[in-house]
Amino acid sequence: MSARAAPAGMRFCVDAWDPSYGASADADIDLGESTANLVLDVETDADKWQPVDAPSGVTMPAAVLFVDGVRRIDARVWVDDQAGSGTVAAGLCASYSAGVICCCQGRAHLLAAERRRGLFTATPHAVDIDTWAGRYSASFTAPPPGTPLLTALSLALQVRLGDTEVTTALASRAELAGRGVPDGSDLLVVDGPLRGRTHLPRTLGYIKTHHSEYLPPDLHAMVGRLGPDQRTPVFLVGSSWDRHTWYLRLPCRPGAPWAGVVRVECSADLNANDAIDLANLSQATLCRYASAEYKDPRAPQNLYPIAGLERELRRRLGDPRLMYRALRTAAA
Secondary structure, rough: OOOOOOOOOEEEEEOOOOOOHHOOOOOOOOOOOOOEEOOOOOOOOHHOOOOOOOOOOOOOOEEEEEEEEEEEEEEEEEEOOOOOOOOEEEEEEEEEEEEEEEOOOEEEEEEEEEEEEEEEEOOOOOOOOOEEEEOOOOOOOOOOOOHHHHHHHHHHHHHHHHHHHHHHHHHHHHHHHHHHOOOOOOEEEEEEOOOOOOOHHHHHHEEEEHHHHHHHHHHHHOOOOOOOEEOOOOOEEEOOOOEEEEOOOOEOOOOOOOOOEEEEEEOOOOOOOHHHHHHHHHHHHHHHHOOOOOOOOOOOOHHHHHHHHHHHHHHOOOOOHHHHHHHHHHHH
């Protein structure tokens, strides 16, 4: 859709509730999760599983790229039906940003950052909203049958953010050659699951929060016995999408059984040896960036480069109060 300002034919109003408190109308946001199928003998037979020590002699990447994205609902809006039926449809006005931090040659620097704003709605005639603080590009989303509207809109926003992360990461990798980094010697770490990004080479998904118990009870209990820098053997998870994955404990002081445990994943298209090589590389690389409790309340899982990138990306989103005010003014 070409960039156009909202014409007189598209009327909309802004929900009076602060978006951080949700909408004034209830919405079901339970996304659910598929039951996963497991292949446990990718690296070791299931009956021989033991914690895997950090290997020696791993060739470190010349550059480690951390990619992350942030999103914020600036306002929930109601868009009038242009046909004059008197009906309105809910919409989300959101700001989102993706960026890449590069750690190379003993320092960290911001390599790329992209900020975008969008109107996500199920109204086909919706067009861009121009405000004095920026333009919200219209994006039409038809909710799948049985999916609550606000859930569908939130998912559409997440897809756009994921696409922005991919394009930003690809552009960043293209710049590395001019910075003295040999081609193919970098490692890309995505903050979050690798869904939709498994085609990126030399890429790891980094999951800080655990929502499911993928392993059977005896192997699940073994995760709690991992020592610092140790990991589980690699296994394959199959649900709505497939990936190789493993659990890794970052260095931290003793605490709860799963303190400092993260899950790392890579593409299911890799052969077993390549997946195991990436698992070994994750032990040698990620543990170096684990945060400390006195610096980060989400330590050690919130790696220092990711924490710094999140702060910078949120700063670039702008003041939420100003964006909300700009939307109210445009609606008036």
